[in-house]
Amino acid sequence: MYATFESRHGLTLPGFGGFYLERRGDRFAFKFNPGQRLRALFGWLSTHRG
Numbered sequence: 369m370y371a372t373f374e375s376r377h378g379l380t381l382p383g384f385g386g387f388y389l390e391r392r393g394d395r396f397a398f399k400f401n402p403g404q405r406l407r408a409l410f411g412w413l414s415t416h417r418g
Contacts, residue, residue, distance in 0.1 A: 378388035385402040407413035
């Protein structure tokens, strides 16, 4: 995982979501884009019917 982020590429874990780094000036922010099942589990997605 470290090598993937170091090369400035994102990483997706099926069923869990995606991770990536976003450049903010001279720094980087760690970002997470949760998958649909995880969004439904935490109530972040109101249209999920699974």
